Amino acid sequence: MAHHVGNRGVEAAPFGELPDGREVTLYRLTNADGMTVEVMNYGGIIVSLKAPDREGNVEDIVLGFDTLDGYLSEAYRRLNPYFGALIGRYGNRIDQGRFSLDGTTYQLATNDGDNHLHGGEEGFDRRLWQAEPFSDENGEGVILHYVSEDGEEGYPGRLEATVTYTLTDDNALEVSYRAETDRATPVNLTQHSYFNLSGEGDPSILDHVLTIHGDAFTPVDETLIPTGEIRDVAGTPFDFRQPTPIGRRIGDDNRQLARGGGYDHNFVLAMDNAPLDAPRSAARVVDPDSGRVLEIATTEPGLQFYSGNFLDGSVTGKGGEPYLKRSGFALETQHFPDSPNRPDFPSTILEPDETYRSLTVYRFSTDADDD
Ligand code: BGC
Numbered sequence: 079m080a081h082h083v084g085n086r087g088v089e090a091a092p093f094g095e096l097p098d099g100r101e102v103t104l105y106r107l108t109n110a111d112g113m114t115v116e117v118m119n120y121g122g123i124i125v126s127l128k129a130p131d132r133e134g135n136v137e138d139i140v141l142g143f144d145t146l147d148g149y150l151s152e153a154y155r156r157l158n159p160y161f162g163a164l165i166g167r168y169g170n171r172i173d174q175g176r177f178s179l180d181g182t183t184y185q186l187a188t189n190d191g192d193n194h195l196h197g198g199e200e201g202f203d204r205r206l207w208q209a210e211p212f213s214d215e216n217g218e219g220v221i222l223h224y225v226s227e228d229g230e231e232g233y234p235g236r237l238e239a240t241v242t243y244t245l246t247d248d249n250a251l252e253v254s255y256r257a258e259t260d261r262a263t264p265v266n267l268t269q270h271s272y273f274n275l276s277g278e279g280d281p282s283i284l285d286h287v288l289t290i291h292g293d294a295f296t297p298v299d300e301t302l303i304p305t306g307e308i309r310d311v312a313g314t315p316f317d318f319r320q321p322t323p324i325g326r327r328i329g330d331d332n333r334q335l336a337r338g339g340g341y342d343h344n345f346v347l348a349m350d351n352a353p354l355d356a357p358r359s360a361a362r363v364v365d366p367d368s369g370r371v372l373e374i375a376t377t378e379p380g381l382q383f384y385s386g387n388f389l390d391g392s393v394t395g396k397g398g399e400p401y402l403k404r405s406g407f408a409l410e411t412q413h414f415p416d417s418p419n420r421p422d423f424p425s426t427i428l429e430p431d432e433t434y435r436s437l438t439v440y441r442f443s444t445d446a447d448d449d
Pocket of ligand 1: 410
């Protein structure tokens, strides 16, 4: 099953069985620079991502587990952090799990208090995807395919989703999404990796220096549903237009930070999609300790910055360390939360005669590469 080009290639290996006996496969993508990404077909989960620091030391910088059982355990399901997973049909929350479309009201599964979160009880993060590895001039990758049947988690229409992960030789991980439906339905796919650029298991991301290219964010109510306001970041702890340590203002006396327990907010990058061949620069994160740099570009109009506020040490990760509050951050490229109930937000409705397309590129480098 290996597709080797020197060190470069994709290897597939068994990664265990689901409780119903279905087998899960782990795909390891290796590029010419020695960077590796491991993805499994369960949930399309990124299990590991190893990138060099400024001295060339390669470390795993995403939160997760060594074994499939880690992702299936009681403790993990209780915490439900969606480590590394593909999220669908809808990234983030829909108010009361309810929306109207073409005169019909739909009730989705509610799995976050009264709200719908990340696709419901059994979102795309818990589905077994069909997988096809590939190796070509663009890089090493795996194509994942999942059919979400009409009515799944309450959604209308049969949705066919394809997600392609490609690791390029210049240390970028490209995640491209495509979906088609036979009835109008909301679609908002994203990737839910938690990064700690000092290496997973490191206790805190608060010293990471973050830039977000967003002039506004969408404030939330007590249940983390957008109020509908689009608020300028100027003069608030949400202004990351200049590089700022994540921890600098996270403890400020601010109602929005209090509601999120820290940052758990959608930033407005734009009010429309960028063309597929011209994703916009969304964010940059620098870890001053290791020198690792992560840059994210996307065609999506929004970016959820989540500072790992609900991590609580109740699960222990790959390196044997408990994942503490704020030991990882997520930057989820997406449309805005609750868009099906917000006509003023960019639309998330996919019609049967359309194709959903979205691209996000995560580029890894170090501050030693800077001139
Ligand atoms: C949400 C958080 C949620 C986390 C894990 C993030 O995308 O914004 O509110 O707790 O996912 O479920």
